[in-house]
Amino acid sequence: MADRYLRLAGTAPGRFLTRRVGLPQPAALMRWTAERPSLDGAVVRVVAGEVVAERVGPAEPVDPPVEPYAAVVLDATGIAEVGGLRAVRTSLGPLVRGLARCGRVVVLGAGAGGGAEAGAGPGGRDAAGAGAGDVEQAAVQEALAGFVRSLGKEIGGGRTVQLVRVAPGAALDSTLDFLLSPKSAYVSGQVIEVGPALRQPEVSGRRRTALVTGAARGIGESVAATLAREGAHVACLDVPGSGDALTAVAARLDGTALPLDITASDAGERIAAALDRLGGGLDVLVHNAGITRDRRFTHMDEDRWDAVLDVNLGSVLRTTGYLLKAGVLNDHGRIVATASIAGIAGNAGQTNYAASKAGIIGFVRSLAADPALRERGVTVNAVAPGFIETEMTAAVPFLIREAGRRLNSLGQGGRPVDVAETVAWLAATGSGGVNGQVVRVCGQSLLGA
Ligand SMILES: NC(=O)c1ccc[n+]([C@@H]2O[C@H](COP(=O)([O-])OP(=O)(O)OC[C@H]3O[C@@H](n4cnc5c(N)ncnc54)[C@H](O)[C@@H]3O)[C@@H](O)[C@H]2O)c1
Incomplete structure (x- = not known):
């Protein structure tokens, strides 16, 4: 969604005007x-x-x-x-x-x-x-x-x-x-x-394999593209209903489309089977799929509560557990999960969503301390996006959207690629000393600061 204010503030008359009336001065980011x-x-x-x-x-x-x-x-x-x-x-x-x-x-x-x-x-x-x-x-x-x-x-x-x-x-x-x-x-x-790298990576020219959930659009699409740019073969997972969009993303990245609802009870097995067909195991697991079903707590029905907790948290725990148990994740593997500043600050109307995203932070901190994973050089981290311009935030009411965009030190919303670059850094082979971290990609949002 276009940020017209950012565009206006980037022009000479706009800069003059916004400065005169004391409005935020967002800079075009490089x-x-x-x-x-x-x-x-x-x-x-x-x-x-x-x-x-x-x-x-x-x-x-x-x-x-x-x-x-x-x-x-x-x-x-x-x-x-x-x-x-x-x-x-x-x-x-x-x-x-x-x-x-x-x-x-x-x-x-x-x-x-x-x-x-x-x-x-x-x-x-x-x-x-x-x-x-x-x-x-x-x-x-x-x-x-x-x-x-x-x-x-x-x-x-x-x-x-x-x-x-x-x-x-x-x-x-x-x-x-x-x-x-x-x-x-x-x-x-x-x-x-x-810290020091958990384990020194062996030097290998092998192409890494990454799995990105929710890859048909938004942040997930950008994460998949950025990991592909960094040389990975990317398995792009999204709901079967994402059809053509998912196929197109996977084709553009020379990756593999994996149409699958991540909440399916056999999701772990089906991911493992797909990775088995690709061969070589999994190096980077990015949990990105997520949904919102906002309602004040007193009006929160069971369906909204359960759907958000299951997509955003339950499925992350189940699939990670299955893939680790099945030995699919390689040594020096990287797990990056997607939290949110709502999981840190809380947000009215998002008790279900904030609970799921805070749960992701708990998941990351706990798994990162697992001695068996540390021994294998596997790192586990989270990104916590703030206001990122995607279809998810385009659905937010106008005034709340404007507040989300401006209430941070950079005075603007982020782009999916900002989250994607952060994921790519955490997923890099050289990032073996970054473990258990929750990195906010939010332009230093005032929420939860
Ligand atoms: N956009 C933001 O400002 C923002 C802020 C904080 C956190 N996040 C988080 O970032 C992630 C991506 O957000 P986005 O804005 O790109 O959202 P989006 O709605 O644009 O994309 C989410 C993708 O996940 C897929 N998905 C949903 N349920 C699924 C399921 N059961 N199985 C498989 N795929 C499923 C959707 O089909 C969609 O393609 C989410 O976890 C979201 O909570 C986003």
Whole structure:
């Protein structure tokens, strides 16, 4: 659905008018294209006050780096005292002023011993057994999250700000590549934990196989296309009623169409059989199919409640359970499920939907901690989209839709590709240290923040 306000604010008279009356100023976001795969300008790294130019787009680094910068990375992992936080202001302040539109700020903080072992403080120790130094370090490291979330809200111009908590030996490259690229255009205000790769991936030229549910349209179609772009053979699953649309998506991506209702009692067996015909097992499982059946709780009938809980949560648990038990998911497999900010913030009229999406977060956190899966190098993560422009949100009443679009730091709705790029990063072979994370793709929505 066209966002006319975003288009208006992108024109010179529109910019003038919206600024005069104090309306939001959404910037046109720079998204990934094959012709423009990286941000323009220097990626500047600051460690203990020392500034180093890391890269300058596709060109050679220039020292000192020239403004406007594409991105600034502040290594704050060593900050352990309140006084040390001063360096955040002194070293980042001048650089942020020189940041290009759609530029990136990434703060690196000290992480715990591993992605899914959340709850432990920096250094892997919990507060109960910590000394005074540990407590101060935990406090100032948490302070970084408040800083990042606030800077994200005021920085404007399509710029984004994230905190990445880095555990010792973390496999950080794929995460930094994502956050410092146009692929993360609609991700902001996030705190992401990265640990060491659960298991070193064996080097193999084998083509990966991905399964995407709800792939006939919307976010699922975009996820399927993005995983295909990254080289995977994609099995595209959607309800039999999606017919021609599903066939067309699968054909365009040179993938396989799998017409199947994910809530069918034998869905697991039928997916396994289809993957068996393709051969080579499954590498990436993306649970994307989802529905809404909104009603106030007091008017919520059994059908709406059951349908949403079954499609959005029950089927995810059943099919994952079956595929894991049947040994279909390969070592180093990636499971990415789709939650929602409604599952974090709650939403009037969506008790069923929010419950199902919060359930997805519980599913991801619990499965990511499974020792047997960790041993096999299997990661489990969730994306939590905010307001994404799809047929699902086109059906939302006008005023609620406008609020959904504007009530975030980027002042606009996201596109399916924003979620798809995030899924592709979590699904990448290099993302073996990202586990148990719930990454919001919401332009830093005020809901649930
Ligand atoms: N669009 C948003 O703003 C938004 C926000 C938060 C979360 N999400 C989540 O993202 C996912 C995709 O959303 P979307 O906006 O692309 O929705 P959409 O309605 O455009 O697409 C969903 C797809 O899932 C398929 N599907 C539904 N039930 C199915 C079933 N039983 N078996 C197989 N396929 C089934 C549909 O046929 C459809 O093709 C959903 O899980 C949704 O809850 C979307």
